[in-house]
Amino acid sequence: MRLSRSLLPTLKETPAEAQIVSHRLMLRAGLVRQTASGIYAWLPAGYRVLHNIARIVREEQDAIGAQELLMPTIQPAELWRESGRYEGYGKEMLRIRDRHDRELLYGPTNEEMITDLFRQSVRSYRELPQSVYHIQWKFRDEVRPRFGVMRGREFLMKDAYSFDIDQAGAVLSYRRMMLSYMRSFQRLGLQAIPMAADTGPIGGDLSHEFIILAPTGESQVFFDAAFEEIDYSQGGFDARSPEDLARFYGLMTSHYAATDEKHDAAAFAALAPERRREGRGIEVGHIFYFGTKYSRAMNFSVTTADGSSVHPEMGSYGIGVSRLVGAVIEASHDEAGIIWPDAIAPFRAALLNLKPGDAACDGLCESLYARLGGAALYDDREERAGVKFNDADLLGHPWQIIVGPRGATAGKVELKRRASGAREELSPEAALAKILG
RNA sequence: CGGGGCGUGGCGCAGUCUGGUUAGCGCGCGUGUUUUGGGUACACGAGGCCGCCGGUUCGAAUCCGGCCGCCCCGACCA
CATH class of the missing domain: 3.40.50.800 (Anticodon-binding domain)
Structure with a gap:
């Protein structure tokens, strides 16, 4: 690209609205421009970064056998009434009416839609397990958008959904997805740490959030240096092997890791001093295993080998792709500007x-x-x-x-x-x- | 949603309290000269519905009312 012919408006001075470093740098470097509160236009250089991050996430999803598809941004309210979330989701959901006065919404996530898609065509246990994902814009009408692209209202997210016939299978899907996440973050040049998390509005039994280290992160995190030494690659773990997944999951959950709210000072102090790591973190991903919550509510069942039927066990898995652009900058910059990891730089x-x-x-x-x-x-x-x-x-x-x-x-x-x-x-x-x- | 603040050329700001020349300054932009390895210097120039609507007044960026937008703190969240 020739700079003299590029829409790459760098700024000498920082616009007044930007407070945190990644927001300031994204504006100054001409990556994005705000269109409305929490809504951004991605200019050419910024869009390249977004693409690069999405590409890596996509490759790592494909690598574990997840299938890419694309669901719409606009969804019918009817689907959400089935799960009970239309009323439950609150004001964060952007509700829209079309010319016929039909109720629609701009999707904040896609559990209902994917469950609907599966129940339309999947009838037998023989067709499972399956995992699908898409990388699509979402909208959550945050009361107070801030931190630029890190907490916008419109954001690009990779969300995946797994369907298994039983809990044992679902656990494998969950662990496999976790491995894919650790590989993705590693390729992005980020140190990520999975932490046990609350399940929030998605609901469910098992959940981890992925925190990446950045000096300006929103929460204090404590973890074992062991996370830095694990080889997440194909050589380290085979995603098809249940034994490898069990070993991997064991490593992820046996070492100490906690945010300040859940920090156990005594447990942390029990670590050898040279293994104690402490820093600031930003949440960039979240995975959930929630069993039959949606398959049951939306009446999705498949026949089993013995002729009976079961509601498939589901999980959902998100990565904040657009948030990662800001998060990477938070993790990698100096006084002069951004320092892109090679893998996602807009230009080499x-x-x-x-x-x-x-x-x-x-x-x-x-x-x-x-x-x-x-x-x-x-x-x-x-x-x-x-x-x-x-x-x-x-x-x-x-x-x-x-x-x-x-x-x-x-x-x-x-x-x-x-x-x-x-x-x-x-x-x-x-x-x-x-x-x- | 509670609390606070801000809207003045592309960006950063002054002017508003105390109404009254042609609404200023820095950066950026254009032209010329100059400079030529870390945001050069000089000159000239272009560019503003002072967020919007209404009111008060001889006169409103400035006072009053309403509306809109944006930011910050908190609660909330990928």
Whole structure:
């Protein structure tokens, strides 16, 4: 992308409405613009990040055999009356009427809808277990939206639903999903910790929330360093193996982890000092096993091997995709701006032409840009070097290729690593190899 | 939903209490000169229904009433 032709409105000053660092940086870096309280437009660079996060989450869902589908944002009130939640959900649900005065709502979640879809077509135990997910916009009419994209009213969420024939199967689905979550967060460059949680309005028996560490997180968290050392990869655990899932779940639940409300100082103190970890955390995911709550209320049953019928055991699993954009920034930034993890950066590299109009600089930049393609944001603007440096740091590209007249004539570029600040002068080929390699 | 605050060029703000020149300042934007590896300097210039509606007044950004929007603290939440 050429910066001179991009909708990437960086700001020198912070808009007054932004309080927390991720909100400020998202506005300043031109990732989003607020359209109404808690509702944001995603500008090109921000949208790329959102896509990248969604892609990783999707890959990890697919990897455990969950099927992607897409359910609508607007739902009929009738479905929610069946489960009893239309009345129960409260003012957070955005209720709408169409021209025929039919009651609709903008979905805050999809348990009812997916249960309806399953009951329409799934009749036999032979068709289960199944897990499905979608990545779709949700709306919760928060009384008080804040923290920018971290607590908006409209947000992008990955929500998954599992259907099993019995509790044993449902527990496996639950554990498998937990593994997928830990892998997703790890790939996003985040340290995540699962913690036992209350089930809230979703209801159910078993629930964990996933907290990621960020210095500006909303709650204090305490945990065992063991979480940092676990290998969540395919090599570490096979998601198809019940034994591996049991071992994994054992690790997740046997080590100490708690937010300040549930913190047990004595238990924490019992850990060896070098294993005690403490920090601030942000909730980015939540999983629930709630049994037959919806299948029973909505009369979804399947026949079993012996000819009787049962209500399938269900679970639902959410990841706040748009919230993660803010959460990642909270976890990874400095005074100059954002520091994107390589996996989700909008661009792998910023290509800084320090002297547009200079034949050597232009020529070298054009050839580098052609080689980098969509991986690079080419700063071809007629701006001072300082402006470009500052914008590149603010945007947080993992790499910066700096092309100035001095180096260009000598066939050299400077490569800067955003996270460490390390710079080195090297040949264009070597720089490309590092960035693309 | 309780409490507090704010709406003035794209952004950050002053002016409002105490009504009265052409409504200011910084940044940004445009043109020119200058500068050329960390937000350069100078000059000139464009850009404002002062959130909206109504009222008071000879006169309203400023006073009064209503409405709308946004932010912060708390309770609540992926």
